[in-house]
Amino acid sequence: MRATLIEVAPRDGFQPIGPFIPTDDKVSFVEAAHAAGLRRIEIGSFVNPAAVPQLRDTAEVLRRTAHLEGLDAQVLVPNARGVALALEAGAQHLAYVVSASEAHNRSNVRRDVATSIRDYGEIVAGLPAGLRLRLNLATSFDCPFDGRMEEDLVLSRLDALLAHREDVEVGLCDTTGRADPDHVFSLAAKCLARFGARTRWVFHGHDTYGLGLANVAAAWRAGITGFDAAFGGLGGCPFAPGATGNVATEDVAWMFRRMGVETGVDLDALLRLATRAAALPGASPGGRVRAALADRCAAA
Template structure:
C-alpha cells in the first residue's frame, strides 16, 4: 500500500505569515522537503500580490527549484490571469481553485461560482500540451460564511466542472477545518462512486478543531490515496476567517508509517524540517508528532 503526500507548506503554509520570508529561505525549504523524499510540492501561487504579498516571488522560487530531480512543482491559480502568469514562468502543473460555496468564492476570487466554472472550461480547452491540471474544490465540506455544505450541492458543482474534463485530479478541500470523519468518508465515497474512472482524488485538510489526522484516515478508508499536508502544520486561508493550519505532513507520515502504508518520506528529516518551519517569525505551527519525537530525543 502506498499513499502520496503533497507538500503545500511553501504555498498554503507560508501565505498567512506576515513577515516576508526571503526567497533564498523559501528555496531552501523546498530543497529540504525534496531531500526528505517529498516529490510533489506546491511551491507558491500566482495571485494578486496585494492579496497575498508573501507569495509575490513564486516565479523566482519556481525557476530556482526547477533543477531538483523528480520534483513535481505545483502552483495555485485563481483565474485565467493566474494561469497566464504561471505558464509564462514555466509552470508545468497548475492547480485551479473554485469554491463549492457561493459566498466563499466571492470572497476568495471575487466572482460567482458559475463564472469560475465557465472560466475553468476555457482554461481546460486552451491549456498547452504537457501542462498538468489539478482542480481544487474549496469549501467542499464547510464554508466560513454558509456553514456545512450539502453533499448534493458539492456533487452538482463537481458534475458541472468535470463535464469540461474528467481526466483530472480533484482536491476535496476542508477549507475551514470543520469537517468531521463521517462527513469526509461520506463525501469521498460518494465522489469515488459517482464519477468516472479517469478522475483522481486528493484530500486537503486543515486541523482547526484537531480532526485533521482523523479526517485523513477517513478519506483513506473511503479510497483516496493522495493527501495535501504542510510541514510544521503551517497554514490557513486568509479568506476563511478562523481557519488555522493544514494537517501536519509529519503527523500524516507518522500515522501512515504506523499503519504500514509507504509514503517514501524520511520522517526524521521531515521532523527536522518541520521544526525549522515552526520557528519562522510570524508562523503559527500545529501538529503533534514534531514535539513528540523531538521531546523523545531530548529525554533519551
C-alpha cells in the same frame, strides 16, 4: 499500499505569514522537503501580490527549484490571469481553485461560482498539451460563511466542472477544518463512485478542531490515496476566517507509517524541516508529532 503526500507549506503554509520569508529561505525549504522524500510540492501561487504579498516571488522560487530531480512543482492559479503568469514562468503543473460555496467563492476570487466554472472551462480548453492540472474544490465540506455544505450541492458543482475535463486530479478541500470523519468518508466515497477512475482524488484538510488526522484516515478508508499536508502544521486561509493550519505532514507521515502504508518520506529529515518551519517569524505552527518526537527534531 502507498499514499502520496503533497507538500503544500511553501504555498498554503507560508501565505498567511506576515513577515516576508526571503526567497533564498523559500528555496531552501523546498530543497529540504525534496531531500526528505517529498516529490509533489506546491511551491507558491500566481495571485495578485496585493492580496497575498508573501508569494510575490513564486516565479523565482519555481525557477530556482527546477533543478531538483523528480520534483513535481505545482502552483495555485485562481483565474486566467494567474494561468498566463504561471505559464510565462514555465509552470508545468497548475492547481485551479473554485469554491463549492457562493459566499466563499466571492470572498476568495471575487466572482460567483457559475462564472468561475465557465472561466475554468475556457482555461481548460486553451491549456498546452501535456500540462498537468489539479482542480481544488474549496469548501467541499464547510464554508466559513454558509456553514456545512450539502453533499448534493458539492456533487453538482463537480458535475459541472468535470464536464469540461474528467481526467484531472480533484482536491476535496476542508477549507475551515470543521469537517468530521463521517462527512469526509461519505463525500469521498460518493465522489469515487460517481465519477469513476478517470478522475483522481486528493483530500486537503486543516486541523482547526483537531480532526485533521482523523479526516485523513477517513478519506483513506474511502479510497483516496493523495493527501495535502504542510510541514510544521503551517497554514490557514486568509479568506476563511478562523481557519488555522493544514494537517501537519509529519503527523500524516507518522500515522501512515504506523498503519503500514508507504509514503517514501524520511521522517527524521521531515521532523527537522518541520521544526525549522515552526520557528519562522510570524508562523502559527500546529501538529503533534514534533513534540512527541522532540529528541529526533534537533536541527542537523
